[in-house]
Amino acid sequence: MSRFSGIVIRDIRIALRSGGAWLMGLVFFAVFLSLSAIALGGEFKTLRPLAPALIWLAVVFSLLFSFEHLFADDADDGTLEHIKLSSMSMHIYVLAKICAHWLLSILPLILALPLAGLLFDLPVSLLGGLFISIALASPALVCYGAFSGACLVGFKGGGFLLVLLTIPLVVPVLIFALGGVISYADAGLLATEFQALLGISLIATAVGIPATTAALNTITE
Amino acid sequence: MSRFSGIVIRDIRIALRSGGAWLMGLVFFAVFLSLSAIALGGEFKTLRPLAPALIWLAVVFSLLFSFEHLFADDADDGTLEHIKLSSMSMHIYVLAKICAHWLLSILPLILALPLAGLLFDLPVSLLGGLFISIALASPALVCYGAFSGACLVGFKGGGFLLVLLTIPLVVPVLIFALGGVISYADAGLLATEFQALLGISLIATAVGIPATTAALNTITE
Amino acid sequence: MTQTAFQQKTSMLAVTNLSVSRGEHLLIDGLSFRLAPGDTLWVAGSNGIGKTSLLKCIAGLLRPEGGTISWNGLDIYKSSPTDTGYQGHQDSHKPNLTAIENLQFWQTVYKSSLKTDDVLEKVGLSAQMGLRAKNLSAGQSRRLSLARLLMRKASLWVLDEPAAAMDVRGRKIIRTLVADHVENGGCVLIASHTAPEKIGANTRVLTLNGGEDVQV
C-alpha cells in the first residue's frame, strides 16, 4: 500500500469508527437547510429564489467546522512529530489528509444535493448548476480550510486570526458560484463564472498545499 | 470563594487563555451574517424581511457547536472523575459550567446584536424583539445544549449526535422566537410567544440540569 | 451508631467477592479483602492484568461486575462516600492554567483550608508555581497531581503508579507522604511495578496473576 493511500485509508477508518462523526457535515447541511426553511417561513414561494444561496451557505458552513480537527488530532497526540521524523514528505501527508477530507466531507454533500433540491422543489437546471459549482469550487474550499486548520494547530492562539483571514477568500468563491448557478441555465458548462471558479481552485491548490505544509512544520520547531 | 464561582472563574480564565478560541462563536455570528447577506444578493430591500430569521439562525448555529467541548475536555483529561470523587454535588458543577458558558457564548452575541441590526438596517422595534427573544430563549438553548454535550462525552463522534439531539428542541424555540419578534411591535413584552419561550426555558432548565448530571454520572460507570 | 463506630475501627474498607470486567474480559473474579486504618496494600501484577481497573472500582469510578465494596459499612456504589483520594495514570491538569491556578481550583472544590503554596512546597514544585501546566515536565506534572491529592482530607488513598516519571527525590517524597498518612490512620492502595516496600505497621501485597506465573 502506498503512503498516500495508507493515510487516506486510516483517516476513513477513523472516521467510520467515530460513531458517525464524519456524517456531521451532512447532518449540519440537512439541519441548516431545514432550520432555514422553517425560520424563513416555510413557503415554497419565498424559499425557491433563496434556495441556491441557502444551499451554498449550507455547504460553506458545514465545511467550515470540519477543518478544526483536520490536523489538530494528529498534532495533539504527537502523531505529527512521528510523521515528521519519518522519511515521508510532509506534502504527501497534507495532500492525503486533504483528499481523505474531500471524500469524507464534500462527497456526501454532493450526493445529498438532489435531496436538497427536492426539499426546495428546485428545477433540474438549477440543481445542475449547483452541482457543477460545488464540484469546481471544492478544491479551493478544502485547500483554504486545510490551511486555516493547520494555522490553528501551528500557531495556537494566533491561528484564530489567520482563520479570519481565510474568510475573505471564501467570498469570491461564493459570489462566482452563485453567479454560475444562474448562468448555467443559459450558458451551460461554459459560463464564465465556472472558469473563474476553476481558476480559483487551481490557485488555491497550488498555494494552499505548500502553505499548509509550512504551517504544520512550525509545530515542531 | 464558593465552589460555584470557583468553577465559573476557572472556565472564564481557561477561555481567555485559549488564544481567542472563545470568540469563535461571535466570529461565526458575524461571518454567518455577512456571508448570508452577500449570498442573498446584498440589497437591503430583499434582506430586511429575512433579517430576523437570519439573525436567529446565526445565534442557533454559533451556539450549536460550542457544546461539543463543554464537558468533553473535563472528561477526557480526567477532571470529571476527580469532581465526582469530591464532596461537591454534580448539580453545582453542571450549573456553574452552564452559567460560565452562558457568559462566554450568549452574552457576546447579545452585545453584538445592535451591530447586526445596523448591518441589516433594522428598525428598533425588531431589534428589541430579537433582544428579548434571545434573552428569553437562551436558558433553554444552553440547558438543552449542555445535555447533548454531556451525552456525547467520550463518543468522539461528538458533534454529529449533538446536532441530532438538539434540533428537536431548537425548532419550537425558533418558531416562537420569530413569532415573538413580529408580535413584539404590537403586543410588546406581553406577546404570547414570549410567554411560550419563557415556559420552554423553565422546562428546559428544570429537565436539563438533572438530565445533564445523570448523563455525566454515566461516565464513571 | 455504636455498630458503625465499631466497624469504623475494625475495618474501613471491605471488599467482598469482587469481580471486575472490561469489555468481554473478566479481569478479577471473587476477590475479597479488608483494609483497616493504618494499612497499606500494594497491588502488583503484569501489564494489563487489571490493577488500574481494580483501583478504579475501589475509588468508585468503575462499577464492578459483581460483589460489593464498602467503606465504613456502606456500599460505595450506593452512598458515594467522599473521602477517597485518587491519583490515576492521567494527571488531569488544565494545560493553560498555571500550576498554582490548577491547585487553587481544587482547593475551592475540596473546600480545603490548606494553603496552596505549602502543598506545592511539599511536593517540591515551589519554583514551578507560575508555570502553565502544559510546560511542566513529566515528573513535575505528576507532582502536581500528587499535590491535588494532598489538598483534600481523604482517609483512603488510591494511587495508580504514583512514582511514574518521578526522580529519586520524588519517590522519597511519596514514601514520606504515604508513611505520614498511614501513621495518621489512613489507608493506602498503591499499584506499582517497583518492588513493594514496607510502609507503616501493616503492609500487604496483593499480586494479580493471569494464570501464568510471573517471576519478580
Place this chain on the structure above:
Amino acid sequence: MTQTAFQQKTSMLAVTNLSVSRGEHLLIDGLSFRLAPGDTLWVAGSNGIGKTSLLKCIAGLLRPEGGTISWNGLDIYKSSPTDTGYQGHQDSHKPNLTAIENLQFWQTVYKSSLKTDDVLEKVGLSAQMGLRAKNLSAGQSRRLSLARLLMRKASLWVLDEPAAAMDVRGRKIIRTLVADHVENGGCVLIASHTAPEKIGANTRVLTLNGGEDVQV
C-alpha cells in the same frame, strides 16, 4: 566522499556546544558529546532538568538555542535526516483504531517490510492485537509505541523513559531490544529515572545537573 564515510564510522552523532532553552529558562548550556555506532548514552537527572528537551532537540523536534547537532556530518536542522526513531512521553496512538491497525499505519508510512504480527509478538502484545488502543492498559499502550519504533529501520534511537508503566517482563524486553540494536551498530539515547545499566560495549551516563559524562 571518503571524508563522510570516515566520519560515519568514527562518529555518527556529534553534539557541539549545544544550548537548549524553554521559555525564558536556559536548561542546557554548552553541552558537547559524540556517539559512535554501538554506543549507548543514558541521560539522567532530576525532574524538569531538561532530559526530554535534550532528547527532542537531538531527534529534530525542538530547535536548540545554540550549538549544532550533526548526524553523519550533516546538521540535522538543515538536512532533516530520516533515520531517527523517537519514543516520547506520549504514546501517540489513535484511540479508535486497534493495536494492529495503528501499527499497520506506521508500517506504510515507514514503508517497512517487517510484519506487524511479528513486531507485536516481539513487544508481547499479540493477545491485544485486535483491541482498540483506547482500551489498552498503560503498559500495553507503551508497548505499542515501542512497536512503532521497531517498525522502522532507524540507526539512532531516542527513547524518553521507555520503561514507564512497564512491568518486569516489559523492562526485560526493552533491554534485549536495545542490546540487539547497539550490537547491530545502532546508537541509543535513553532518558530514565532508573539506575543506568551497561548495555553493549560502550555505555555512558550523562547526568544533567553537573553535566558530567560518566562511563558505566
Place this chain on the structure above:
Amino acid sequence: MGMISFLANPLRFKKFARIAAPIFGVLALVLIIAGIWVGLWRSPEDQLQGHSVRIMYVHVPAVWIGMMAYAAMALASLFAYIWRHTLADELARACALPGAAFTALGLLSGALWGKTSWGTFWQWDGRMTSTLILLFLFIGYMAVWAGTTDKRRAARIAGLVAMVGSINLPIIKFSVDWWNTLHQTSSVSMPDAPGLPPSILLPLMLMTFGYSFFFGWLVLSRVLNSISKASDRRQRPAAASTTMETL
C-alpha cells in the same frame, strides 16, 4: 405494573416472548392482509381526492405506530434507568429500528400523498417537520448505541436521550395548532376520527392493529435474539488469580 414486574424476570420474559412472538406475527399478517383488501377494494373513494385517499390506510397507522414506538422506547428507558434493568434496556433498544422504519414509512407515504393532493412532496409544515425530527431522534438513539463499545454506558446515555427526546411527541401532536399549516387534523377530506364513516374506519383500524402486532412481533424477536446472544458470550477467559501476602 403487575405485568411488568412479572415479565421483568428474563426467564419468564423469554417464555412469554417465545409463545407471544409467533402469535403476534400471525395476527399481524392476517390483519394487514385484511386491511389491504378492505382498503383497496371494499372502501369508497373520496369525492375530492379520488383513489389517492387510500394512502391514508398506510400513512396514518404508520405515523401512529412510529410515535407509539417512541413512547414505548422512552418508557422502557425510564424503567431501565431507575431500576437498572438490562431487559428493559434491550426492550427499548429493540423498539428503535422498527420505530424508525414505521416513521420513515409514514414520511414516505405522506410525501406521496402530498404529491397527489397538494402537488408537492414536501412542505415545511409543523407536523411534517416534527415527524422528520422523530426520525432523527430514532437515528440519534441508534447512533448512541453504535457509537460506543461500552454497552453499559451506551444503555444509560441512550435511555436519557430517549426520555428527553420524548418532548417531541407532544410537539408532533400540537404542531398543527402552532404553525399555520397545510397538514390539518380535520381538513378537506378528513373529518375527526370518531366521525369517520365505518367504511373508512374499518380498514384504518385493521391496518392499525396489524401494524401494532407486526411491531410487537419485531420487538419481541429482537429482544429474544439479543438475550440469546448475550448468553453465548458468557464463556470468558479466566480472570486473574490473586495472592495476598504480608510484608
